[in-house]
Amino acid sequence: MVNTKVTLCGVEIDNPIIPASGTFGFGYEFAELYDINVLGSLSFKGTTLEPRFGNPTPRIAECPEGMLNAVGLQNPGVDKVKECELPKLREVFHKPVMANVSGFSEYEYVTTVEKLDSEPDIAWFEVNISCPNVHGGGMSFGTSCQSAEAITRAVRRVTKKPLIIKLSPNVTDIVSIAKACEAGGADGISLINTLLGMRIDLKKRRPILANTTGGYSGPAVLPVAVRMVYQVYDAVKIPLVGMGGVSRAEDVIEFMLAGATAVEVGAANLVDPFASKKIIDELPLVMEKYGIKNLSEIIGGAH
Amino acid sequence: MKDSVFKVLTNKKIAKNTYEMTLRGDVSDISAPGQFVNVKLDGFYLRRPISVCNVEGDVLTLIYKAVGRGTELMAEMTGGEELLTLTGLGNGYDTKKSGDKPLLVGGGAGVPPMYLLCRELVKEGKHPTVILGFGSSDEVFYEDEFKALGAEVIVTTVDGSYGIKGFVTDAFSGLSPTYFYTCGPEPMLKAVYDKSECSGSFSFEERMGCGFGACMGCSCKTKYGNKRICRDGPVLEKEEIIW
Numbered sequence: 001m002v003n004t005k006v007t008l009c010g011v012e013i014d015n016p017i018i019p020a021s022g023t024f025g026f027g028y029e030f031a032e033l034y035d036i037n038v039l040g041s042l043s044f045k046g047t048t049l050e051p052r053f054g055n056p057t058p059r060i061a062e063c064p065e066g067m068l069n070a071v072g073l074q075n076p077g078v079d080k081v082k083e084c085e086l087p088k089l090r091e092v093f094h095k096p097v098m099a100n101v102s103g104f105s106e107y108e109y110v111t112t113v114e115k116l117d118s119e120p121d122i123a124w125f126e127v128n129i130s131c132p133n134v135h136g137g138g139m140s141f142g143t144s145c146q147s148a149e150a151i152t153r154a155v156r157r158v159t160k161k162p163l164i165i166k167l168s169p170n171v172t173d174i175v176s177i178a179k180a181c182e183a184g185g186a187d188g189i190s191l192i193n194t195l196l197g198m199r200i201d202l203k204k205r206r207p208i209l210a211n212t213t214g215g216y217s218g219p220a221v222l223p224v225a226v227r228m229v230y231q232v233y234d235a236v237k238i239p240l241v242g243m244g245g246v247s248r249a250e251d252v253i254e255f256m257l258a259g260a261t262a263v264e265v266g267a268a269n270l271v272d273p274f275a276s277k278k279i280i281d282e283l284p285l286v287m288e289k290y291g292i293k294n295l296s297e298i299i300g301g302a303h
Numbered sequence: 304m305k306d307s308v309f310k311v312l313t314n315k316k317i318a319k320n321t322y323e324m325t326l327r328g329d330v331s332d333i334s335a336p337g338q339f340v341n342v343k344l345d346g347f348y349l350r351r352p353i354s355v356c357n358v359e360g361d362v363l364t365l366i367y368k369a370v371g372r373g374t375e376l377m378a379e380m381t382g383g384e385e386l387l388t389l390t391g392l393g394n395g396y397d398t399k400k401s402g403d404k405p406l407l408v409g410g411g412a413g414v415p416p417m418y419l420l421c422r423e424l425v426k427e428g429k430h431p432t433v434i435l436g437f438g439s440s441d442e443v444f445y446e447d448e449f450k451a452l453g454a455e456v457i458v459t460t461v462d463g464s465y466g467i468k469g470f471v472t473d474a475f476s477g478l479s480p481t482y483f484y485t486c487g488p489e490p491m492l493k494a495v496y497d498k499s500e501c502s503g504s505f506s507f508e509e510r511m512g513c514g515f516g517a518c519m520g521c522s523c524k525t526k527y528g529n530k531r532i533c534r535d536g537p538v539l540e541k542e543e544i545i546w
Contacts (some may be wrong), residue, residue, distance in 0.1 A: 025517050029534075033304065045519075053522065053529055058510040060520035062349045062373075069512060074519045074529070208510075218348055270513035271348060273389070274306065 002287040003294045004280075006040070008262045009162030009187045009239060011096055011123045013040035015283060016252065016295065019276050020243050020266035021046050021100035021126065021166075022071065026085040030269075031092035034277050043098040043126050043264060044081075044089065047116070049108040051077035055133060056210040061199045066218020066245070067267055068197050070211035072133040073102055078112045086119060096123030100166070102131055106154045114158045123162070126241075127155055130168030130193035132215045139193070142168040145180035152184030164188035164241060169221075169228060170196045178232040189232060190241035190264065192225045217267040219245040226258045233259025233300050247275060249282035253290060257302040304391045304515055305332040309363060311384040314377070318437075318444040320370065321412075322378050323356075326363045328388065333358050335395025336420035337486070337506055337538050340365070341514035343387040347373050350389065352514050352533070354486070354506075356415035357422070363390075366415035366444070392514050393537050396420050396504055401429055402481025406503075407454070408471050408495055410436040410487025414445060416506060418452075420484055425452050432457070434474045436491065440465035472498045493546055505544060506537045 004015040019030075021043040030036050054074030061068040076085065078101075089097065099122045103109035113125055129142035129151055141147045142165075152165055165181040167174055169192040178189050194215025199208045207213075225244025233240055242260030246252060247268040255263045268275035283295075292298055309328030317323045333340075333355055340363070341350035351373045357364035369378040396416075401424055409417040414435050424431045432455040437443050439462045449456045457474045458466030467474050471487070472494045483503035485495045492505050509532040512520035516534030523530055525543040530536060 022519070023513075023517060025519075029516050053524060054519065057521060057523070059522075060349070060510045060512040060518070062347060064348075066348055067512060069518065069520060071519045071522075074522055267348075270518050271343070271350060272306070273304070273513070273515060273517070 002284045002292065004283055004287070006261055006296045008241070009124060009164065011162065013096065013262065015040045015280055016256065016262040017276055017280050017283070018043055018098060018241070018262055018264045019269055020264035021128065023266045023269040026089045028088045028092050030273060033273050036093050037095060038277055038280050039095065040262060041096050041098050041123070042093065043100045044085070045075050046073050046100045046102045046128050046131065047075050047078050047081045047112060048073055048102050049078055049112045051075065051080065058208060058210055059214070061208040061214065063197065063199065063216060063218065063220065065220035066216055068199060068209060068214035068216055069194070070133045070209045070214035072211065073131055078115045082115065082119065086121065090121060097121045098124045098126050100126045100128055102128040104134070106151060109151055110154050110158055113155050117159045117161065124164050124188070125155070125159060125161055126164045126166050126190055127151065128166045128193070130166050132168065132170060132194055132196045132213070133211060139168045139170060142177065143171050145176050148177050149180040149184035152181045152186050156185035162187040164190050166193055167191040168193045169224060174228050175231050175235045178236050182236045182238050186238060188239045188241060189236060190243065191232060192221070192228055192244045195221055195224065217245065219247055221245045222251060226254055229255055229260050230258040230302065234303065246279070249279050249286035252279060252283060253286060253292070253298065256295065256298050257300070259300040259303065261299055304389060305329060306387065306389050308385050309388045311380050311382050311386065312362065313382055314380045317366070319441040320368050321442065321444055322367055322369060324365045324367070324377065324380070326365070326386065327361055328363065330358050330361055330363050330390060332391030334391060336398070336423050337396035337416045338391060338393045339514070339537065341389040341392055344373050344376055346376070349512065350514060351377070352392070352511050354416040356418050358419065368412045389514060393533060394535065396484050396538055398423050398427055400482055400504070403429055404481045405429060405431050406478060406480035406483040407431050407433045408436070408483060408485040408487070409433070410471055410491040411438070411442065413485070413487030413491070413506065416486050417484070418445060418448065421449055421452050421454050425454065431455070432478060432480065434459065434471045436471035436487065438462065470494060496541065496544065496546070503541045504538045505541065507532050507539060508537065
């Protein structure tokens, strides 16, 4: 028997597989398809202080080995999330939950985290300073060391729960930004959010996305993400949550060897609603194949 | 919702750029006309959402237009191919709302879902009239198939090369339906909305990510709040639509 348990920022989870925010809603729709309690955890839909409709459509475009999305943080707002979404999630999921939050000002990040902090199911905050699809917020906080550290520090003051900062790959030096978050009091780093991309409709000769640009995700971005996890692992002491194009158990192993303690599954959930479950089902077999008894032992093993 | 492998039985061109594909597989989750399936194609990351045209036994009929690289690839299939397909997607049309004389309005790629709907309405003893709108005579399909179901069929073409010249709404005069069902390009839906006097159901199209409500890629605003075309739709009621 292999052991798939890992400990992320002091919280033990049965396996390192976590559906990524924005690809799994608030879990309950997937619970109609399979028992989502097989998951290590799940990171729920990016939540902001106010309700957001997001960007105009089209918001989605096909890409080689991936997709572009420009959803723009559609969510019902933190009060509705507490009142409606989390109770529904609680009915079907009985494990620690990762709360993904985003904002357009320091005040919004702080207030959203404050409002969610008392929710007993929330074990970690994943603070998204890397959404490429909103203006004046999201990624703009994650592209400079100063603002990344400032947001981390501000949120740090209002929660004792583990604080994971989700970083953008759309930067010149992700290592320095990860270090800034660590200096600001982060307990972990998750990476990567989507890569800024664009597609053009040949018939209309216009961008496919109404937002012009969107975030590229899917298997195509995996090597970029693995590289960044590997680089950041060398530079910080806090644990990493790796993501980017994960679609098979082998990818999980690869991210963990690069330095990830847990691994998020994103776009794969959208093309195969059973993707996260399948990865979890395959994981013990793939571990055996590569001679891994305890998954936690391979973290950073490629260094 | 089910994800299972369908085997292509036949695939033939029935009009300009328009193909009729039959597939065998597990259709048990298809519960209403107006639903769609999401088809995985080799070499493409996202699936292709295609509305259900007909289901008989374990045979699914899809009619699609070859408009992009994905559907062009489908058009080349000759039978025997296996396609991973998500079924039972979307809310579909509610036949209970129809009254005795519903009007079905399909435009171009919006015609196929009208077929299963028409079949169901006839089976329920109702008397549907069907308006099929196309650009030109070479795009016309399924006129005889609808007639064979026992429906009153009116065809319109924009260039007047077949049937009534003009848009589907140019065939409205003299009709007094109890309810209407429509599917087609958005300008057509809007024209139907403006010209129709009774209540009705509109099926919308949008670029989708997942097709089952997870990604928020196809959201729209309605009078009853934000909805996902793929999951809360594609069929919206006239009363809730915001243009």
